[in-house]
Amino acid sequence: MGRVLILGNAGVDLTLQLPRLPVKGETLLGDSTGSAPGGKGLNQAVAAARTGAQVIFHTPIGHDAQGEEIAAALTVEGFADLELYHMPHPSDFSLLMVLPDGENSIASAGSCAAALTVQMAEAFAAKASPGDIVLLQGNLTAASTLAALMTASARGGTTLLNPAPLWWSAEPLLRYCDIVVVNRGEAEAITGLLDPSKAAAALCKLGASLAVVTLGADGCLAFDSEGTSRHYPAPHVNAIDTTGCGDTFCGVFAAMLATGRDRDTAIDLAQSAAALTAQRRGAFTALPSHAELDGLIARNTGR
Known part of the structure; x- marks a missing residue:
């Protein structure tokens, strides 16, 4: 059994329900505001830990009340190892604008994530061993992310x-990626190809051994370096908020691989977990509970 090592951001999510996105210069009233811990790194780490996998999570936060809120939320999640790097910046935050159909747009501030150094990334990734899954996102700098990927690869x-988010070019990093997970828009932005199947194949040509392109209600598709392609349908649910679905998918997918599930089972379980998130509002607050994930895994794998 391997572990899941996650290096990524943590912040506070401010959620606002809107009838539509505002146009330039417009002030638009929303409702159903909310605040909760968040960030792609945090959400993915919590989702992975709630499966029962051994999860190591390192993240940068600020010396402020928001940092204390983040730390308090993380300490109860049962991580095998949790390290918080306190940075001389305000804690990161995101504004999540959720539309009536459940789709969302997000704006983020990430000074803490950007301050995580190459040396910190290398020290984190040096904990990796063969059998471990090392998961990173796009919130850190390209240099720190590359350093972690290279070090983890060298460690087996x-x-x-x-x-995500795509604020630097992902192409140079793909040669150090065994697996890349992107949504439809991100796949197109990286490869320039609108067709998800062609984009997934292009991601493998750029260096990834396995490319997974998530397609929302249409499920996801996977393409590997052997030329094998497969589409995985998503469970049919009444989605009310898709915020956090991708994070749930990535965290559960990584955890299932680390605990010995094959690719097909890991993807199916990750999609089923993401479907639970889609039926609730918010991101952190919509993540499946430990009991929900335990039941989901037991029903689908016999555990």
């Missing part, structure tokens, strides 16, 4: 990159 870990 399986590297998984979810390069």
Whole structure:
């Protein structure tokens, strides 16, 4: 059994329900505001830990009340190892604008994530061993993310990159990725190809051994370096908020691989977990509970 090592951001999510996105210069009233811990790194780490997998999570936070809120939320999640790097910056935050159909747009501030150094990333990734899954996202700098991927690869870990948000070029990093997980828009932005199947194949040509392109209600598709392609349908649910679905998918997918599930089972379980998130509002608050994930895994794998 391997572990899941996650290096990523943690912050506070401010959620606002809107009838539509505002246009330039417009002030638009929303409702159903909310605040909760968040960030792609935090959400993915919590989702992975709630499966029962051994999860190591390192993240940068600020010396402020928001940092204390983040730390308090993380300490109860049962991580095998949790390290908080306190940075001389305000804690990161995101504004999640959720539309009536459940789709969302997100704006983020990430000074703490950007301050995580190459040396910190290398020290984190040096904990990896063969059988471990090392998961990173796009919130850190390209240099720190690359350093972690290279170090983890050299240590024999399986590297998984979810390069959102795309604020630097992911292409140079893909040669150090065993797995890359992107959504439809991210796949197109990286490869320039609108067709998800062609984009997934292009991601493998750029260096990834396995490319997974998530397609929302249409499920996801996977393409590997052997040329094998497969589409995985998603469970049919009444989605009310898709915020956090991708994070749930990545965290559960990584955990299932680390605990010995094959690719097909890991993807199916990750999609089923993401479907639970889609039926609730918020991101952190919508993540499946330990009991829900335990039941989901037991029903689908016999555990």
